[in-house]
Amino acid sequence: MNDELKGEVTRGARALVVYPQMRGRGDLDPAARLEEARGLALAIGLVVADAMAIVIREPRAGTLFGEGQIQNIATACELEEAELVIVDGSLTAIQQRNLEEKLKRKVIDRTGLILEIFGERAATAEGRLQVELAHLDYQAGRLVRSWTHLERQRGGFGFLGGPGETQIEADRRMIRDRMARIRRELEQVRRTRGLHRDRREKAPWPVIALVGYTNAGKSTLFNRLTGASVMAENLLFATLDPTMRAIRLPAVEKAILSDTVGFISDLPTQLVAAFRATLEEVTAADVILHVRDIANPDTEAQKRQVLDVLADLGVVAGNGGDGDQGEGEAPSIPIVEVWNKWDLLGPEQAALLTEAVTHRDGETIVPLSALTGQGCDELLEVAGRMLTQDARLYSFVVPAADGQRLAFLHARGEVVAEEDAGEGPDGPQLRLQVRLSERERGRFGAL
Structure with a gap:
């Protein structure tokens, strides 16, 4: 933990979580927000003694909370023997210092807590x-x-x-x-990452990126599809650094699957800026798999948070609410919605969501369970179709010795026919009839 907590709060310390519920804010449900804050605290080994939501009608400049509310927090700390107060919102430096003086305990806000997790992971x-x-x-x-x-x-x-x-x-x-x-x-x-990305643009394999709200099951799905052993625990921000592995799809010989950091509501602005380079990996993807915890009551609110981040990256045009991309515009990169944790649904909820899938026009949705493997084969088929959906038939004459271009065509396209094209300036040539997407045709031309 950082210098602020050393000597005062350690792993295993008891913490009181307080969610300042601002009137008029269309935020996550208070109960869901408190549960998420509990998860953040548990992610760095704190013991959540209690969690409470406090309605803020008029934020106080010096303390955020009113005097009576501060007294209630102090009483709860005494009863629960809490050594730390976590305010699940933003505090100014003055508010943090004043609350510490009044509560006689260490106080950190949501930004400080998330920074602690990122620093540890x-x-x-x-x-x-x-x-x-x-x-x-x-x-x-x-x-x-x-x-x-x-x-x-x-x-x-x-x-x-x-x-x-x-x-x-x-x-x-x-x-x-x-x-x-x-x-x-x-x-x-x-710059180095950009060079690597440029090389991948010319490499003969498409890239599929996993995105989603933290703890939606991205790493579990990544492990299921690749056979890897990336850290996948029931913890918020279990994955921070991007991981890539090769996978095989029914319609594509080989693709690269990339696991990314999970998104979260009210992500500290400092981290949005600092992790821009990591999130930029998403903008180079050929297909995005948006993994959702469909069993979570706040799954729609979480979806909006993810789409807001993707809009900020320029991947989608904007978020029009309840899943719309905004202004009727399609995303610049094909997106598949992965409704994960299907195994946690009851029969009635599963039936309702199955019906909902059939009425989501313009969206591609795959229900599955990364834990059991149910639906994963269908996901691979859908991802393969996405990579080849706008494919057209092209004819190319390529020197037989040009291994890079030949490998690209075989990996990124569907080779319908291949025959001897006689001698050329660089020796024997091959004529190939290949079905390629427009994007891959452009990449092939740049080789």
């Missing part, structure tokens, strides 16, 4: 850089203590402070310098 060098940048951005406006640990990283910082420079000014400058360095390193990561 990031596995790659890129992930750790992104998390550190998000942490620094979050702390820059707070500066509740000295940042002497950054001095050691920079080396020889102390003498650079001008005469009369206050500690807080030195801290702010130190944070800005460190953030600038991390941004430069991340920019290099993005």
Whole structure:
């Protein structure tokens, strides 16, 4: 855990979760929001002693909650022996400090909690850089203590402070310098990732990206389809760093399946910016599998959150509510809705959703259970059809020695006929009749 919690709160500590329910906000259901906050706390090993929603009519600038509400929180902390208060919303630095003084306990908000999880889970060098940048951005406006640990990283910082420079000014400058360095390193990561993506554009395999709300079952589905052993637990943000594996589809010889970080409501703006490079993998996909926890009561609200993020990435035109893409526009990348956790539905709910599938015009939906494997074969068939749905028949003459272009045509298209085309400038040639999508035809032309 980060410096804010060290020495005060440890894994196994008892926490009180408080959800400030703002009047007039069309948010997730309070009960679902509290359950999600519980999951976030459990994800970093905290014990949730109790969880409560408090209606906020007029937010107080200094404390967010009213005096009576603060007293109720303090009483609950005493009764439940809670060492930490988690406010499932955003707190300003002043609100956080004032609440800590009044409650005599450590207080963190939703952003701080999610940053803790990301800091603990990031596995790659890129992930750790992104998390550190998000942490620094979050702390820059707070500066509740000295940042002497950054001095050691920079080396020889102390003498650079001008005469009369206050500690807080030195801290702010130190944070800005460190953030600038991390941004430069991340920019290099993005360039490298871009080069890798360009190579994949020319490689003979399409890319299928798994996206969805956190804990929707993406990693379980990834493991089911690829036979891999990616961390797949009933925890929020079990996956942070993208993972890729090869899979075989009925209509396509080989494809690359990519597992991505889960989305969540009110994702801290610092993380949206810091993890942009990771989410950009989605924009290079040929097909997106939107995995939904269809057994969750708030599955529609979760869907809207995911579509909002995809719209921000330019993958969909916008979210018109209740699943519409917005303004009647189709997504720029084909999307398959995967209704996961079908095994958790009761017979009546399953019958209702089965009926709903038949009335969703313009959407491709596959009900399945990643846990049992039910529906996974159908998903692979649908994904294969998506990759070849706008295919046309083309004729190409390719040198027999050009292995890259031949491999591309065999992997990305359906080779209908292949025959000897005689000698050419570069030796023996082959004439191929190939069914290719428009996108793959463009990629083949760039080889």
